[in-house]
Amino acid sequence: MIGAILRRTGLSLLTLVLLAIYIFLATEVLPGDALDVSLSADEISQMPPAQLAKMKHELGLDRPAYERLGEFLLGAARLDFGRTVMTKARVVDIVAYPLRNSLLLAGTVIVIAFPLSLMLGVAAACRYRRPVDTLVSVGAIIGYSVPEFVTGTVLVMLFAVAWPLFPATITASTSDPALVLLAAAPLAVATIVIGSIAYLTRILRVGMVEALSTDFVERLRLTGIPEWRIVLLHALPAAVIPSLTAMALYAAAMVSGLVVVELVFAYPGLGQELVRAVTRREVHVVQVIALFSASVVVVLNLAADLMILALDPRTRRR
Amino acid sequence: MARPDGEPLVRCDRLSIGYAAASGETVGVVGDVSFTLGRGEALGIVGESGSGKSTLARALLGYLRGGGRFLGGSLAVDGIDVVAASGPALAALRGLKVAMVPQNPLSSLTYHVRVGRQVEEVLVTRRGMTRRQARARTLELFDEMGLPDPAAIATRYPHQLSGGQRQRVVIAAALACDPALLVLDEPTTALDKTTEAQVLDLIATVRRTSGAALVLVTHDLNVVARVCDRTLVMKDGRVVEAGPVAEIFGRPRTGYARELLAAALIIDASRAPGARSSTGPLLGIEGVGFSYAGKTWWKRTPADHAKILDRIDIQIGRGEVLGVIGESGSGKTTLGMLVAGMIAAREGRMQFEGKGLASTVVGRTKDQRRRIQMIFQDPLSSLNPRQTVGTALVRPLQFFFGLDGAAARRRAVELLARLGMGADFLDRYPRQLSGGQQQRIAIARAFAAQPDLLICDEITSALDASVQAQVLEHLLALQRESAAAMMVITHDLSVIWKIAPQVIVLKQGKIVEQGETATVFARPSNPYTAGLLEAATQASRIAAPSVEP
Numbered sequence: 001m002i003g004a005i006l007r008r009t010g011l012s013l014l015t016l017v018l019l020a021i022y023i024f025l026a027t028e029v030l031p032g033d034a035l036d037v038s039l040s041a042d043e044i045s046q047m048p049p050a051q052l053a054k055m056k057h058e059l060g061l062d063r064p065a066y067e068r069l070g071e072f073l074l075g076a077a078r079l080d081f082g083r084t085v086m087t088k089a090r091v092v093d094i095v096a097y098p099l100r101n102s103l104l105l106a107g108t109v110i111v112i113a114f115p116l117s118l119m120l121g122v123a124a125a126c127r128y129r130r131p132v133d134t135l136v137s138v139g140a141i142i143g144y145s146v147p148e149f150v151t152g153t154v155l156v157m158l159f160a161v162a163w164p165l166f167p168a169t170i171t172a173s174t175s176d177p178a179l180v181l182l183a184a185a186p187l188a189v190a191t192i193v194i195g196s197i198a199y200l201t202r203i204l205r206v207g208m209v210e211a212l213s214t215d216f217v218e219r220l221r222l223t224g225i226p227e228w229r230i231v232l233l234h235a236l237p238a239a240v241i242p243s244l245t246a247m248a249l250y251a252a253a254m255v256s257g258l259v260v261v262e263l264v265f266a267y268p269g270l271g272q273e274l275v276r277a278v279t280r281r282e283v284h285v286v287q288v289i290a291l292f293s294a295s296v297v298v299v300l301n302l303a304a305d306l307m308i309l310a311l312d313p314r315t316r317r318r
Numbered sequence: 319m320a321r322p323d324g325e326p327l328v329r330c331d332r333l334s335i336g337y338a339a340a341s342g343e344t345v346g347v348v349g350d351v352s353f354t355l356g357r358g359e360a361l362g363i364v365g366e367s368g369s370g371k372s373t374l375a376r377a378l379l380g381y382l383r384g385g386g387r388f389l390g391g392s393l394a395v396d397g398i399d400v401v402a403a404s405g406p407a408l409a410a411l412r413g414l415k416v417a418m419v420p421q422n423p424l425s426s427l428t429y430h431v432r433v434g435r436q437v438e439e440v441l442v443t444r445r446g447m448t449r450r451q452a453r454a455r456t457l458e459l460f461d462e463m464g465l466p467d468p469a470a471i472a473t474r475y476p477h478q479l480s481g482g483q484r485q486r487v488v489i490a491a492a493l494a495c496d497p498a499l500l501v502l503d504e505p506t507t508a509l510d511k512t513t514e515a516q517v518l519d520l521i522a523t524v525r526r527t528s529g530a531a532l533v534l535v536t537h538d539l540n541v542v543a544r545v546c547d548r549t550l551v552m553k554d555g556r557v558v559e560a561g562p563v564a565e566i567f568g569r570p571r572t573g574y575a576r577e578l579l580a581a582a583l584i585i586d587a588s589r590a591p592g593a594r595s596s597t598g599p600l601l602g603i604e605g606v607g608f609s610y611a612g613k614t615w616w617k618r619t620p621a622d623h624a625k626i627l628d629r630i631d632i633q634i635g636r637g638e639v640l641g642v643i644g645e646s647g648s649g650k651t652t653l654g655m656l657v658a659g660m661i662a663a664r665e666g667r668m669q670f671e672g673k674g675l676a677s678t679v680v681g682r683t684k685d686q687r688r689r690i691q692m693i694f695q696d697p698l699s700s701l702n703p704r705q706t707v708g709t710a711l712v713r714p715l716q717f718f719f720g721l722d723g724a725a726a727r728r729r730a731v732e733l734l735a736r737l738g739m740g741a742d743f744l745d746r747y748p749r750q751l752s753g754g755q756q757q758r759i760a761i762a763r764a765f766a767a768q769p770d771l772l773i774c775d776e777i778t779s780a781l782d783a784s785v786q787a788q789v790l791e792h793l794l795a796l797q798r799e800s801a802a803a804m805m806v807i808t809h810d811l812s813v814i815w816k817i818a819p820q821v822i823v824l825k826q827g828k829i830v831e832q833g834e835t836a837t838v839f840a841r842p843s844n845p846y847t848a849g850l851l852e853a854a855t856q857a858s859r860i861a862a863p864s865v866e867p
Contacts (some may be wrong), residue, residue, distance in 0.1 A: 215425040222420075223377050223440055223491065224413035233439075234428045241430070312430060313475040 001316050005016035005307060009010025012302040017073070019294045022070045028065070029285050035061055038085040038281045059085060076291060084282045091284045095273065097237055098172045099292065104178050108189050109254070113196035118236075120197065125229060125239075128209055136201060143198025148257050152191040152264040159187060174268040181268075188265040192257060196250070203246050207239030214238065240314045248304035252297040320547045325397065327498055327531050328355035332391035333401075335373055335382065335555075344387060347373050349555045351391075355656035357498065357754040360525060360532040362542030362563065364578065365552035373478045374552070375535045376501050379416050380408040396498055405740075412726040413444050417492035421504040423484035427476035434460075434472025438692065441555035462527075464520060467515060482513035500524070502534045503738060505508045506541060511571065511853045512647040512846075518544045531666035536781070537858035539582045544708045545566065551575050562820045567860045571776040574712040574784070580703035581783035584858040585839050585851075599672070600803050601634040601657065601771055606666030608652055613716050627827045630666070634771065637801040641818030643811060643850065649827040657805065658692045670771075688718045695776040697756035702747040707734075707759050714766045724838065736799075737792045754785035760793060772797070790816060814837060823847045 035056055036044065044052070056062050059070075075081055096273075122239040124136035160168035172184040182189070211217065212235050220230045259271030266272070270289055277285035309315055333351045336344040349371040357362050363372045376382060377393060380400035388401045396415050398407055420426045429438060434456050443453035453472075460468035463486040476484055483503065502521065506514035522545055525532055534545055542549050542563060549566055551574065553557040559566055559575045566816060570576045608627040627649045634640050644650045655661050657668070659679035668675040670690070676682045682690075694700040701710055711730035715721045721729065730740045737758040748756055757777060764772055774793070780788040794817055797804055806818050812822055814835060822832040823844065831844040840850040 068727050215420055215422055216428045218383075219418065219420050219426045219488070220428075221493075222376070222381055222412055222418040223444065224409050224411075225439065225443055229439070229443065234431065238428070314429060314477050 001309070004316070005306060008302060008305050008309075012298050015298050016295060019298070020076050020291055021069065021074055023290050023294070024069050024285055027283055027290075028068065028072075035085060037164060038283060040281075062264065072287075081284050081288050084284055085281075086282075089150055091282075091288055094277075094282075094285055095270070095292075096098055097269060098270045098273035100178075101174065101181060101267065102262070102271065104181065104264075105185070105188065105192070105267065105269055106251075106258060107253060108182060109192045109196055110251075112189070113193050113200060116193075117197045117200035117204060120201045121239075122231060122236065124201070124205045125208030125212055125235075126220040128212070133205075137203065140198045140202045140205070142192050146195075148191055148260045149264050151194055152187070152261055155187045155191055155243050156264075169266040170268070172268070185265065188261050188267050189235070191261050192254065195257060198304055199250050200247065203243045203250075204239060207243045208235060211235040237311055238245060241308055244304040244308055245301075246313075248300040251300045255293045255296055323596075327359075327396055328353075328533075329394045329768060330354070330391070333374075333377070333393050334389040334391050335370070335377060335819070336387055336389045337383075338385040338387070345554050346389065347386075348377070350652075351550075351552075351555075351557050353518070353557070353560060355531055355533065358525070358531055359548065360534065360546040362546035362549040362790060363533065363535045364537065364539060364542055364549055366537060366578075366784065367553075369552040370555035371535045371552050372503055375501050376418070376444070377638055378499065378501050378533060379412050379418055381412070407853070411496070413440065414495045416499045416501060417495070417503050419485075419488055419492050419500065419502040421518040422508050423481060423488050424476060424508075426488055427484060427720055428508075432473055433476055433479065433484075434495075437472075437487065437491045437494055440491050444495050445712065455494070456490070456776040459493065461489070463487070463489075463490045463712055464516075465759055467779055480513070481509050482517055483517045485509065485513075485517050489520065489524065493524065493530075497530055499531045499533065502532065505534070507536070507538070508836065510647075511850050512645065514541075515849065515853050521545055539567065540854060541576060541856075543856035543860045551578065552830075559744075564860050566810070567857055577784040577787065579857065581812060582857040583815055583833040583851075583854045585815065585855060597636045598635045599633060600638070600670070601675075602669040604634040604667045604669075604822055606630045606656060606668065607664045607729040608649075608661065622855060625827050630829060631825075632822065632829075633802050634805060636770065637803055638820065639797070639804045639806060639818045640646050640808055640813035641806060642807045642824060643809065643814055643821060644824035645809060645827075645850075651775055651825050652827075653824070654692065654775045654805060654807045657771075658690060658773050660692075663857040684718070688767045688772070689770040691767050691771070692773040692775065693760050693764050693777050695779055697753065697760045697777075697780070699749055701756060701763075703748055705724055706745050706747055707751075710748075710759065710763050711744070711752075711766055714763060718767050729802075730762075730766070733766055736796060737762055752785075753781050754789055757781060757789050761789070761796065763798065765802075768800065771800050772802050772804045773807070774804060776809070777806075778813055779810065786813075793817070811839070811850060815820055823850070 035052075039047075053062075056235070076176065079092065082083070083090055110195065120136050120140075124133040127133045137253060141275045156168045159165045166186050168187075170181075170184045170188065212231070214235075217230055218234055221227075226312060234261065240289060258269065261267065262269045262271035263275065274289045322622060330351055330353050333348060335348040336346045338725065339345045343444070351370075351374060353361070363371045363374060368529065373382070373386065377400065378395060380395075380403055382388070393400050395411060395826070398411050398415075398660070400408065400411065403411070408850075426842075427433060434453070435590065437456040437459060438449065438452040441455055445452075456472060457468040460471055465471045465483060465486050466586055471479070471483065476487075476858050479487065489505075491859075505521065506517050509517060511552045518541060523535075524530070525545070534542065536542060546563055547565050548561065551566065552559050553571070553574050558572050559570065566575060567579060570579055584642060590778050604713070606627060607625055607629055609625045630653065632640070640654060642650045656663050656677070659675075659677065659682055662677040668677065670686060675686065679687055707728060708727065709735060712723070712726040713728035715729050716723075719726075727744070730744060734741065734743055739755065739758060743751070743759070748759070757780075777793070778789055781789060790813065804818075806814065808814060820833070821835045823838070823846065824830070825846050831838060831847045832843065838847065839851060842851055
């Protein structure tokens, strides 16, 4: 048991290191270093070669790649990503608030979407092939297949333009307190919640339908055990266990969904910051955001694995 | 326990049940079934798959699987009319008055809940016990079920128990509320023969001590013979024969009951399989062993106890039929796969007609591959679903004999004819055939290669009794004609008795007994063989000696 946990955690750490190396290689070693990328072609053409070389030396870009990689990895381990090439601002400072804001958005979505989709999925499975189930299934397919920017735009048209309940774009600033920010972003939250509920409900419904048709559920019914006990204590865990991996994968997909939604609503999160950093060629900021979203995927998968270990006794070895 | 009014526990009168088919119409599954069951009586319901016996068993709890409907008649259990009963009335019935023991004990227990908790749940929710009382009672029940160390077992998860232990837990859960009727649906089909015997003994004990009536649904007459007083024989949803077990087994009135009985093992010297008739050695196996590689790469050599097969020596002569029997896990299928060259032996040597035989098909000559053929248990999964029967038969003919299309097709039609099938089968797909027809196609495919050695791995296990007899007849006829030797692997002793003059008995990868089938079956020298025979001859001991062929 402990061995299994250690093994999986170790593998996750290894994956993270490999990811960091990959991100470093992709952004720095490939043709054009941080400086080349940070400067536009015009700026480079106007700069005397000597000055360019001097800048490179100051930035340490003339050192061999493996040295810089080591420095990058050590920095990443200490959560220190240095300063931007042009403005010399600390990267961590640039990223901190957008990171908080995005986590806030994602966290809110999860807190709303998980219980709702659990309820919908269970309700649909318990009313398998009856009107409730059909309604939930059709709704889920629609919610899942419509892209976020469409859902977002429709919500804005309905609740901001036609019936001005909420602001169309977010007016709160990046460093506002969490609640102020959330209060300004109901449509952004709703957009991601709709897609998330649709996806999670689909997974859970299928899992529950399968769990409710197992032999052990039939035996419990024939023993006269109350239906709510069968559903909640026997079938639900059996439905959730195989769904966990798919849920972790979904949460990973949500990271990219966030970028779109943040742009649609001008939400001051990592997605916006990423787009800004790319257009301003702040390589280090892009690196941090890439590394962070990759870590989210790895960590969530690890969490799913550990939860399966905790819930499914068959995966544990004595 | 009988009530003064003398009303039987179960009164079933002209009961009919149907299921909604995909087309929307209702298909009858149980028709016009009538029987009564007194308190404490034991009734065996016997029939083949699709005979409606499991549906009838579930109906006793007022439960029909999805799409099922009562079409007519009445069924009263302990005074409750289950056909008309409402939800609450059925809730009062299920678990409390009638309890069910389903077929597969592993899938019938919730895999993520400790087994002790699963029995406690019944006691708490159905009998209104407190947690503490339920816990104590669960341990008592486990003890009564003969589970070793109940306290330790209670904390285990289902997958940590053996098949027999799981079934004991399921029976304990069923008995938790002292039901008046215990319905058992194929309770031992998923178990080994030795475990089956123990569980059946337990069921007999439970019946004596609890006074509960039993309804036992099975396809195996031996199980009925061991536990029940009366039996219903069902076919196509109808009762074709009913009465005391001894009477029906001794003097079956209908052809169907006779067919079922014929599938049971009857050791009768006058019909012993013939003596060894060989014209020289064909296959020799010396000291062959097999084991799976260790789980970790630094420990590849497995321990001795992990050996699937251990130092097996076998000789099969030309035209000889050798039976291989043993329980699941005894290594008998592995032995067949080794001879067929599908897996490589870890040690030992194999010889075919005096020449060395490579351990896998890759190393064998094309001629050797042709001469050793195999037939598998599940005909549907061993036939390519996208190929017609014709393609499946023509392929080996073209590959091994270089026949052109027309000649191969003519030969395929001949083969089909030998197996009692017309040329029109050539254009059908495996899914369009019945189980027995599929297996005959698989046999035809194997014989198309004109083999000298045919390995038959449980080829009748997936088939119903009546179909089994037919398939075996065809197989034997073809075998005699072609003089191919056969290695018949099965857990069904009656198959061996019918076709194999020689037999070996495998247990945990070792040969524990071998010799002429007539001798081994009449006087087994090993207790393991004796146990297997004991389990397989229950029906015949009740029926003998008055069975007419």
